[in-house]
Structure formats: structure tokens, C-alpha cells
Amino acid sequence: MIGEPGVAVTIKDVARLAGVSASSVCRALADPDRVRPETRDRVQTAARQLGYHPNRVARSLITGRTANIGVVLPDLGNPFFPTVVKAIQTQARRRDYAVLLTDTDEDPAVEVPAIRALAMQVDGFLLCSPRAADDELRAVAEKPMVVLNRRISPFPSVTADNSGGMRQAVSHLHALGHRTISYVAGPRTSWSNRDRLRGLRAATSALGMTLIEIGNVAPTVAGGAAAADLVAAAPVTAVLAYNDLVALGLVQRFQARGIAVPGQLSVVGFDDILVAALVGPPLTTVAIGKEQIGRVGVDLLLALMAAPGAAGLDRAGSERAGPGRGGRARRVVPTQLIVRGSTGPVAR
Amino acid sequence: MIGEPGVAVTIKDVARLAGVSASSVCRALADPDRVRPETRDRVQTAARQLGYHPNRVARSLITGRTANIGVVLPDLGNPFFPTVVKAIQTQARRRDYAVLLTDTDEDPAVEVPAIRALAMQVDGFLLCSPRAADDELRAVAEKPMVVLNRRISPFPSVTADNSGGMRQAVSHLHALGHRTISYVAGPRTSWSNRDRLRGLRAATSALGMTLIEIGNVAPTVAGGAAAADLVAAAPVTAVLAYNDLVALGLVQRFQARGIAVPGQLSVVGFDDILVAALVGPPLTTVAIGKEQIGRVGVDLLLALMAAPGAAGLDRAGSERAGPGRGGRARRVVPTQLIVRGSTGPVAR
DNA sequence: GGCCAGTCTGGAATCGTTTCCAGAACATTG
């Protein structure tokens, strides 16, 4: 590579060295079969010699494609998201896409401006657990969008089987003798929270159990700790938390108050973040294929972008974009209860 | 906002509606004082009416600036990094920059290609704990670069006061009566690992303690668990780990083998990731201002980009770029030992 | 009233690439 140190080498430099026109360079590199083998070789040699790499910005301008995807999520501080992002990033790179990341700090009001700001530099969006209202998100969808951990028609989505997870968790608790349990709810704006609650209600009522719902808290350790006293005051023998962080906050506060887990109170989390296995007692929780969510999300988005009328919202009355082609697919990844040490038989 | 749904509104549309030329629209929006107040108002009204936002790609092409910064890091799965990235992201957004993220999966060979691939779409790089060789990184530096958690001349860097942290940790252990301790080293390619080891050696020898170094392991829980047996076999009463994940792996394996922590063996981590406080026993560890690292990194990078000869490497014999202006600043953020439950007096 | 300075504006060039179009070169066929 002999490229001048500071100055970028352009297609014209290659053209000059190869003794052909810029158009031919472009063709030789983009679609080698459209030029004579001899020119192809000359161009490719020249390009290699100069260390030429096409300017993606200039290319974007004319093709309208950026080869970037935008990822918007509420909080990197929640270990759930980095795992998903990592999977997204890996899969995106494999497909030659780069990832533009925005953390909205759990603030719904930041989401729409953030999407708008990124819109021009990406070919599509992956919205992880978006907090804004359905209508707002639909209104801002000029680019293809895939939603993770939430369903918003008409976007394709990837969600976890929250109901299934809750069913497993509840029947586990039921088997241990628990009959009255509590749920510590996450953010009101979280679709996963609503979905988990829905599944939980169905599961408990199916088994004739009593469910006491405890207000919405931030999906953090602090949020869980804040709710712990309310839970302790309720006549329950077990508690399910919106997610692992909340569960950890609960356990921490229980232990600080001398409430034995699982001796006096069983605790179940959701997500199976790394730390769940490490705390004392290790947390019983519902595992989600986080990598799968990220990976499938990327695939869905790429399919959507490749689809014929690849705008964010299909135009009114568009031909049926079959879910098979990524049109408005709804993928559900399985969940699985991981029984660890934070749940046990009901006391007495 | 009356913009056509699918078609992007360009500067020409605004110009037409406002009855002025494109140049005037550009001036009115970029630098309102350079046009007559009346034109300014007409343009601004028209722009608002059409929902015009300048196309950043087109702008990049002519200005050469992208308003993106590239972040490269080894593993989002290590909770240390999401925290740093979150701070980076927040600070970048505040300065109107977007963040392009790449996770290299701890593979040095991925780093350079990743940087090269991103180079054209960013104005500068933030390399978090890069694993590649100094020379490779210098060779790939066409854009301004700031290095986090490592020092590579001539790049500005932000590092933690590893030596100071180790000194605190060692004197804590010394006060508890420990005299022979072990260090479980992280990746050989990690500068932080070498820096921590350096500080550790200095601190132990200053206090006349014996240090037994145990091979390089992956900076993960599994890595720590893998080293645990070696540690247990060594004649030590305490062990310092490269980072918290390794420490957690050690503790986990010790407990599995019935070795009491801190009863028989004290364990100290590094980083103070969220989970450190939650495990049982809670981990004594050295805290780093992770947010500060990210924030300062962004500030340094922005200063570097704004600097006169803002190429990656200053040209040979460049005028002294004072560290004050971000030239080749070396910022060190303080560390602090957090004493929790995984350390205690030496047995007997 | 004329001249100069200053303000404001429009047109054109530019960034680097892709793509359309038309023409050149060559081969094929009658």
C-alpha cells in the first residue's frame, strides 16, 4: 500500500494510474464482469497499489444507502442490552453493516429526536425496547424499522416468549407450595412489562393463585430495593420481578432487613443476565436467548430493507408483504426457567 | 410539518418555497447573521414548514466532517465497557456527535480492519482497551484517535490510576496480615493488565510482600474459574484479580470447592462493576471512574479533532501541541479501593 | 449627484462516487 499518508486516494487516481476512465474503475471494482478482463486486472492492480477504498460517504449520496443500521435502546447500564447489542453488532458486521448506537436513558422523550437525528445516516433501525408511544414511533418511521422486545404494528418484531416464561416460573412456584405471590412491575412504558404481567395473570389464575401487583419501578437494582419493603409487607411467600436487576435489588434489601431468601421469601427474576448466576443466593430466573434476539433482529431488518417498497411504513394498500420475506414478521424467541437458589418451598 | 411522506425534502425545495437561492438557504440556516433578517425569516419559515433537515451525508462529502465518532472495544460482555460506552454516548450526543460502535470480541486481528472500515465514516476514534500492537495502531491512524485504558504514543489517552489502586489494595491486604499474595493476570495484550501488574509489583516489594503471578487468563468469569485451582494450590492467603469478572470466577470456584472467602482466602477485584456489590460475599475491589473515562475521552477527542493539524498522527516535526489543547494529553482518572466482604484478616 | 464601501444575493464549482447514454471497436452474418 503506497497511498499518500494524509490525502485520500480517489477513484480518479486509480483511473489515471490504470489509464482508464473513472466509470471503468467503478465498474471494474463493483461488477468485474462488465469490463474486459484486461481492464479489470489493470484497475484492480492500480487500486491495490494505491490502497484505494471507495468513499462510502460519496457512495451513499448517490445510492441512497449508507450501510449503517441504527440501534436505539433505553439503557446500556442494564446488562440485558449489551448482550443484545453485541449480537447485533456481530451479525451486522458479518453483513457488512456498521452500527450506530443511541442510549436514550429510559427517557421516552429522547427517543423520537434520536431516531430522527440518526435517520439520515442509516438504512434502517433496530429499536430495542422502545419506550415511546406507538403512534410517535409510527410517525417517525421513514426508514425500515424492526422492533425488539415489543410489538408495534406494522413493524416486524422480535420478542421473547414472556408468557411461556411466566408460566414456567409460576408453575415452579406452585409446585413449591406458593399460592399468593407478588409481581414487581417495571416501567409503565415497557411493553415487555405489560406482556410479562399479562402472562403472569393468565398463569396464576389458571392455577388458582393470588397475584398482588406492586407499582411500577425503575428497571434497576435501586428500583427493586425501593419496592422491597412493600413486598415484605404484603402477605406473599414469593415475588416475581420485572427483570433480574429489580430482583437483585429486592434480594439485597431483603437480606439487609434480615428476611431470608428463599427461606422466608422466594424471588424470581427475568432475563438471566450474567450476574444472576453469581449472586448469593444465585437467582432463579427466566432466561431469554438475547443473542438470538439481536441476530434475528438484524436478519429481519436486512430482509425488510431489501424488500420492494422498503420504506418504514408500507404505503397504504401495499401488496401483502408476506411475513416470510420479513414483511411484518413477528418472531418469538423461546424462554426458559433457570432454577437456582433464590426459590424454595414455602415456609412452614 | 408538511413534508411529502416518502421523498426527502432538499435545500432546493426550501429555496423554491422561500423564493431565494439554495446558497441563501444554506447561509440563513448555518449562519443567520450573513443574510438579511427578512430572508432569514422567510427561509426559516419555509424550512420549518417543509420539515427540512440538511442531509448530513451530502454535507459530509463537501466538508469532510461526518459528525460521527467511532468506538472500538474488545467485549461488550464485560460490564466495564457498557458503562464507558454509555458515558461516551451521552457526552457525544451532547456535542452533536453520533457513535459508531464496534466490538472486536477480544481479537486483536479484528481491530485494525474494523478501524479501517469505520475510518471513512467518522471524524475520530475512541479506542477502548485496544489489543493490537502499538505499531499496528499507529499505522492505521489516519483519523484523530484517543486511547482509553492504554497509553500509545503519540495518542492522547485516558487511563485509570492502576498503580494507585493496586497500592491501596495491597496496603489493605498488608494491614490484614497478608504477606504472600497472588495475582491472576488478564490478557497478555491488555495494557491495563501490564500496568496493574507493574503497580502491584511496586506495591508489594515496597512492603516486603511476596507476589506469585499466575498465568494469563481470559478477562471473564470462566477465565477466573479456570485459574482458581492454581491459586488454591499456591501458598497464598489472598489473591488479586485482573478484573472483577476474573475475581468473581475465582470466588465462585473457591466456594464450589469449599474454600471460604474471605475465611481462607481473600479476593480483590478491579473495576467495581455493578455486580461486584451484589454477589455473596460482596467483592472488595478497586473502583474506577468509568463514566469519567468515557466523558474525558470524548472531550479529548473533540479537542484533538478541532486542533490545527488534526490528522491521526501529527506530521513529523509538528509544532508542539501542548497537552492543554488536547494534543497528546495523558489524563489519569483516580481509582479507589472499595472494601467489602471478600477480604478479611489472614487466618490463624 | 457621483463615487466608494459595504451588504446581500445568485450562479457555479466542488466533494467522490454511481449510472445513464451514446459512441467506438469488434465480431458475426448474409
Place this chain on the structure above:
DNA sequence: CAATGTTCTGGAAACGATTCCAGACTGGCC
């Protein structure tokens, strides 16, 4: 050998914004 078709190539336009330059207009001043 002419007519036709095919392959390959170069020039030019285009993407959308910024910026340079020169011209138009205004105002002030003598």
C-alpha cells in the same frame, strides 16, 4: 463487403450540501 449486433468504454449528469466569486443593490459621504 456491407449491415447488424454485441461488447466495452468514456463523458456527463446526478446525488445534496457548502463555498467561492462576482454582480446587484444599498447607504453614506463629499
